[in-house]
Amino acid sequence: xxxxxxxxxxxxxxxxxxxxxxxxxxxxxxxxxxxxxxxxxxxxxxxxxxxxxxxxxxxxxxxxxxxxxxxxxxxxxxxxxxxxxxxxxxxxxxxxxxxxxxxxxxxxxxxxxxxxxxxxxxxxxxxxxxxxxxxxxxxxxxxxxxxxxxxxxxxxxxxxxxxxxxxxxxxxxxxxxxxxxxxxxxxxxxxxxxxxxxxxxxxxxxxxxxxxxxxxxxxxxxxxxxxxxxxxxxxxxxxxxxxxxxxxxxxxxxxxxxxxxxxxxxxxxxxxxxxxxxxxxxxxxxxxxxxxxxxxxxxxxxxxxxxxxxxxxxxxxxxxxxxxxxxxxxxxxxxxxxxxxxxxxxxxxxxxxxxxxxxxxxxxxxxxxxxxxxxxxxxxxxxxxxxxxxxxxxxxxxxxxxxxxxxxxxxxxxxxxxxxxxxxxxxxxxxxxxxxxxxxxxxxxxxxxxxxxxxxxxxxxxxxxxxxxxxxxxxxxxxxxxxxxxxxxxxxxxxxxxxxxxxxxxxxxxxxxxxxxxxxxxxxxxxxxxxxxxxxxxxxxxxxxxxxxxxxxxxxxxxxxxxxxxxxxxxxxxxxxxxxxxxx
Amino acid sequence: xxxxxxxxxxxxxxxxxxxxxxxxxxxxxxxxxxxxxxxxxxxxxxxxxxxxxxxxxxxxxxxxxxxxxxxxxxxxxxxxxxxxxxxxxxxxxxxxxxxxxxxxxxxxxxxxxxxxxxxxxxxxxxxxxxxxxxxxxxxxxxxxxxxxxxxxxxxxxxxxxxxxxxxxxxxxxxxxxxxxxxxxxxxxxxx
Amino acid sequence: xxxxxxxxxxxxxxxxxxxxxxxxxxxxxxxxxxxxxxxxxxxxxxxxxxxxxxxxxxxxxxxxxxxxxxxxxxxxxxxxxxxxxxxxxxxxxxxxxxxxxxxxxxxxxxxxxxxxxxxxxxxxxxxxxxxxxxxxxxxxxxxxxxxxxxxxxxxxxxxxxxxxxxxxxxxxxxxxxxxxxxxxxxxxxxxxxxxxxxx
Numbered sequence: 001x002x003x004x005x006x007x008x009x010x011x012x013x014x015x016x017x018x019x020x021x022x023x024x025x026x027x028x029x030x031x032x033x034x035x036x037x038x039x040x041x042x043x044x045x046x047x048x049x050x051x052x053x054x055x056x057x058x059x060x061x062x063x064x065x066x067x068x069x070x071x072x073x074x075x076x077x078x079x080x081x082x083x084x085x086x087x088x089x090x091x092x093x094x095x096x097x098x099x100x101x102x103x104x105x106x107x108x109x110x111x112x113x114x115x116x117x118x119x120x121x122x123x124x125x126x127x128x129x130x131x132x133x134x135x136x137x138x139x140x141x142x143x144x145x146x147x148x149x150x151x152x153x154x155x156x157x158x159x160x161x162x163x164x165x166x167x168x169x170x171x172x173x174x175x176x177x178x179x180x181x182x183x184x185x186x187x188x189x190x191x192x193x194x195x196x197x198x199x200x201x202x203x204x205x206x207x208x209x210x211x212x213x214x215x216x217x218x219x220x221x222x223x224x225x226x227x228x229x230x231x232x233x234x235x236x237x238x239x240x241x242x243x244x245x246x247x248x249x250x251x252x253x254x255x256x257x258x259x260x261x262x263x264x265x266x267x268x269x270x271x272x273x274x275x276x277x278x279x280x281x282x283x284x285x286x287x288x289x290x291x292x293x294x295x296x297x298x299x300x301x302x303x304x305x306x307x308x309x310x311x312x313x314x315x316x317x318x319x320x321x322x323x324x325x326x327x328x329x330x331x332x333x334x335x336x337x338x339x340x341x342x343x344x345x346x347x348x349x350x351x352x353x354x355x356x357x358x359x360x361x362x363x364x365x366x367x368x369x370x371x372x373x374x375x376x377x378x379x380x381x382x383x384x385x386x387x388x389x390x391x392x393x394x395x396x397x398x399x400x401x402x403x404x405x406x407x408x409x410x411x412x413x414x415x416x417x418x419x420x421x422x423x424x425x426x427x428x429x430x431x432x433x434x435x436x437x438x439x440x441x442x443x444x445x446x447x448x449x450x451x452x453x454x455x456x457x458x459x460x461x462x463x464x465x466x467x468x469x470x471x472x473x474x475x476x477x478x479x480x481x482x483x484x485x486x487x488x489x490x491x492x493x494x495x496x497x498x499x500x501x502x503x504x505x506x507x508x509x510x511x512x513x514x515x516x517x518x519x520x521x522x523x524x525x526x527x528x529x530x531x532x533x534x535x536x537x538x539x540x541x542x543x544x545x546x547x548x549x550x551x552x553x554x555x556x557x558x559x560x561x562x563x564x565x566x567x568x569x570x571x572x573x574x575x576x577x578x579x580x581x582x583x584x
Numbered sequence: 585x586x587x588x589x590x591x592x593x594x595x596x597x598x599x600x601x602x603x604x605x606x607x608x609x610x611x612x613x614x615x616x617x618x619x620x621x622x623x624x625x626x627x628x629x630x631x632x633x634x635x636x637x638x639x640x641x642x643x644x645x646x647x648x649x650x651x652x653x654x655x656x657x658x659x660x661x662x663x664x665x666x667x668x669x670x671x672x673x674x675x676x677x678x679x680x681x682x683x684x685x686x687x688x689x690x691x692x693x694x695x696x697x698x699x700x701x702x703x704x705x706x707x708x709x710x711x712x713x714x715x716x717x718x719x720x721x722x723x724x725x726x727x728x729x730x731x732x733x734x735x736x737x738x739x740x741x742x743x744x745x746x747x748x749x750x751x752x753x754x755x756x757x758x759x760x761x762x763x764x765x766x767x768x769x770x771x772x773x774x775x
Numbered sequence: 776x777x778x779x780x781x782x783x784x785x786x787x788x789x790x791x792x793x794x795x796x797x798x799x800x801x802x803x804x805x806x807x808x809x810x811x812x813x814x815x816x817x818x819x820x821x822x823x824x825x826x827x828x829x830x831x832x833x834x835x836x837x838x839x840x841x842x843x844x845x846x847x848x849x850x851x852x853x854x855x856x857x858x859x860x861x862x863x864x865x866x867x868x869x870x871x872x873x874x875x876x877x878x879x880x881x882x883x884x885x886x887x888x889x890x891x892x893x894x895x896x897x898x899x900x901x902x903x904x905x906x907x908x909x910x911x912x913x914x915x916x917x918x919x920x921x922x923x924x925x926x927x928x929x930x931x932x933x934x935x936x937x938x939x940x941x942x943x944x945x946x947x948x949x950x951x952x953x954x955x956x957x958x959x960x961x962x963x964x965x966x967x968x969x970x971x972x973x974x
Contacts, residue, residue, distance in 0.1 A: 056951035070949070083932045083944070086914075111737055113926040113941040148908065149926035149941045150736040151716055151744045307742060345932060350950075360950050369898075369915045369933050376951035385974075418974055508974050590824075591801040614800075633802055634820065654820055655859065682859055682889045701889045701906040719889075719906035719924045720940065737940050758871040759864065762828055 004535060004581050006386035006415070009052035010377070011041060011574040012069030014353070041539045041574040042438040052576055055384075058377035059359045061352040067377050067573060068359060073350040080344045081366040084114060088366050089344055098319060100341035104167035106145055109314060109337035113149030117164045120144045120155060145339050157335050168341060176336060221286030225253055228278075297332055310334050349373075381544060382419040382429065382454065386577060389414040389512060406583040407536055409519040414496070415579055420508040421454040425546045428453050429509075432541035440526065441518035441582075445538050448498050449511040457507040513538070517582040529584070536579045543572040592633070601639045605771045610763060613770040615652075619644075619659065621671065630763045632656075635680075641688035642671030647695070649677050649753070649760055656680040656699075659688045675713065677753045684717075687725070694731065696749050714749045784967030785817070794966040799854075806845040810880065813852040814965050821846055821854075822861035829872040845873065849880035849897065851958045857887040863909035863927075874910070881958045885921065892925075896933070898956035916948050916956060 042048060050071060059068040080089045082101035093102070106115040120142055142160035145167065146153045154160070158177040161170045173180055280287040301309070309332055319340055349361035361373040388405075407413055421427050431450040436442035496512060503510040517536055520529060547566045598618040605611070609625050612633040617623055619639030625631065629650040637644055637652075638659040652658065658680065659672050671688035675695035680686065684699040689707030696714040699705060703717040706725030713731040717723065721735040729735070732744040786794045791811035798817035801807060803824030815821075823845045830842070845862045854860070864873040876890070879897030884890060888905040896915035901907070905919050908927035913919070917931050920938035931937055936946035963970040 056955065057949040058951060081932070083935075084930050086930065086932060110742065111941055112943055114929045116928055146746065147926075148928050149718060149924075150742060151734045151746055152742070153746050156745050371950070374950050378951045378954070420974065505974055510974075589805055590803060591795070591797075591799060593798050593800065634800060654822065654861070682861065683887070702887075702904065718940070719908070720904070720922065755866055755871070758866060762864075762871045762873075766824060766826070766828075
């Protein structure tokens, strides 16, 4: 069984109260829900999966005085950028390109590694060593996209490029195999060409219909229905009530179209129009005969090996609608795969769901890593570090001396919990843990000192002195006593004693938790051991109290609103301590 | 830093093997050649510092214009540990990257193959020509890998259709040109 | 390097606070720049001898002294046992050249990892047995999990968590996770006079 490093997860209050932990009553700020006291939080309940977070993932709203998790904050996108070229993408061109980079950034359809532009058939670069610096080298085309990891190249699907830049635009005009594909604009222009009209007229009626790709077909359909809406067939005015329910009615049609094309098509006048409309009839109107003949694909499957077919994961990674017809979700062969333009990434700011204040906001520029606002829970609530403690003071007491070692069933073990106070006020901590852990295998838990105070975090000078005065620091440490329990067995101060703090420092306090792990022996009739059921997890209710400056600005502050008044603050939340695995 | 140009703590080494070194070979002073059977290194091959060639389990042959990077091990004694006639045969234009291991036991690595960073070729495996073993790939003992195979993503296989074998060899030749000037060669130490 | 200090202890501690293990292999030290307070553990290998042989056009035109730095490392970096740093090499205008490897501050390189990137930003955590391909660019605040293979030329933007072969994005570094990249405390725990891990 894999070793387990002890962890602490904190429950965000958003998961169980409809008020998102917001004080509902002005007179009692941040008091826990009444039912909270009666009920022990079960870390194994299926719902708990969604509310437990490591401290780093949590934010803190200074106005609501409450923890906020990734699930409850409201996100707003600050910047879109390509993760490969790191260029910012203006939000105006996002939608048409499916949130993908339109420069020359592509991922390999086989292994998702990055693709680089390399010249083919000409001299110098073996792709592994080549970088896409096409300006400096006297390359001549054609060019291909090549994967530096799995050595896939776009020539395998018959795609080559004339220019080494603007690959996205070039790729949009190429089908796999090298056949060109018309853009919507070109198609429109072609329609105006009389020679083409004559040819098309001849083709009508025959089975040789023009092949449309998904994008063009959709564009044609959209145009056709828009025309229909603009010039409704007024011949049929009879069954207007019934006509409104069908797909061919103008009202339902405009509703559907606004769904799929993002609004803007809702025609006010459409309401007044009635009557059914005709359906698309030819490719120009977006009509496409379904190709039900799969004999070619079957023949290809017989001729080729498994390696030539595309895996489900590869097909899922394929972007929709980039030229090849009907590929999305239906491709079968590796030869149908296309280079994947990089999906854009975002920088996002986060708002408190209740008061709408911004609690995290990165700088908009792609290359900077600074934040304008970053209210992280770690600078407001104490962190809890867990360390196994090996002591031999009591003959019966023993614990895993090595971190990650398995816990022996029914044998008491001790863990050191170190609470570190990040705020500039001293805080009072009250812990509550059930005497037995919830679940099928109840381990006994005793928190030896559930009530203590931690000094303020006055670290401004200390941090600076740590750099230069390491020796002084060491002295100070020694004065405070050593860092490990087993050095101090003779020390009276460090005996396991109920109600006593194990060790304290500038802004931290260590206390001891004793656990007696349950035996994992299965009683007849019980099911087998479920996944991670051997992990000893302790639910613990933490209440932190401190005195802060009373801010007059927030809702629910003390009446009077005097800035000098010190206000009592309180924050309470559940957390889960994962100590280790129990030997089976 | 002082005038010292390198900090090179002594590398552990075993018995000195009989060697056949080409005069055009570039072999770093701190490469390790050890073992009891003969080690043959052909022309214009480059052996980086701290590369390790071990002929304890049989004869080693490395072809022309190969590059054996630092900490690569050719001829590591595999699980079987038996002694054979030709422990490892490496073809021409083979690149064995940092920390890669080629186990001994009639193992063959074909021409133009790249053994990636930290990859492992098991004892008795026969890797074809122009294969690419991506970093941390493993070829099981006794396995036969056809020519132009790419081993990637934890053991998936595909065929390299780039058709750049010749270009790659040319690129490698240029790399060797530079390395020959850069790495102080001391074949006398191993002769 | 203060040569007057008695040569004892596992590490050589320089005036700028670098702690270099005696059992580390540094080839071409004159081309390796350490920013200070960097820890190089035993069996680390740095290839400073693989210098750039073709200077950029701008520099050769001005006649400036060629910059021979092969590997530059910032402050508070931690190179774990058995890792290897080497400059990436490629063909440039038809000739082969190595290019410098630049590493920022607070970069942790895990045991047995091989780094051949063009640049590694600051506050980067590289796990154990990671292979970073040639000319990869890793930006700031990136976490690369154990066993990852970063393909050549890959760009990893800030706040990414990547894993797998080849590397793919599996998560984002949360806002509260920035401090975990700091390596000041780790720096103190190694050397000839190691300090205990602070609380």
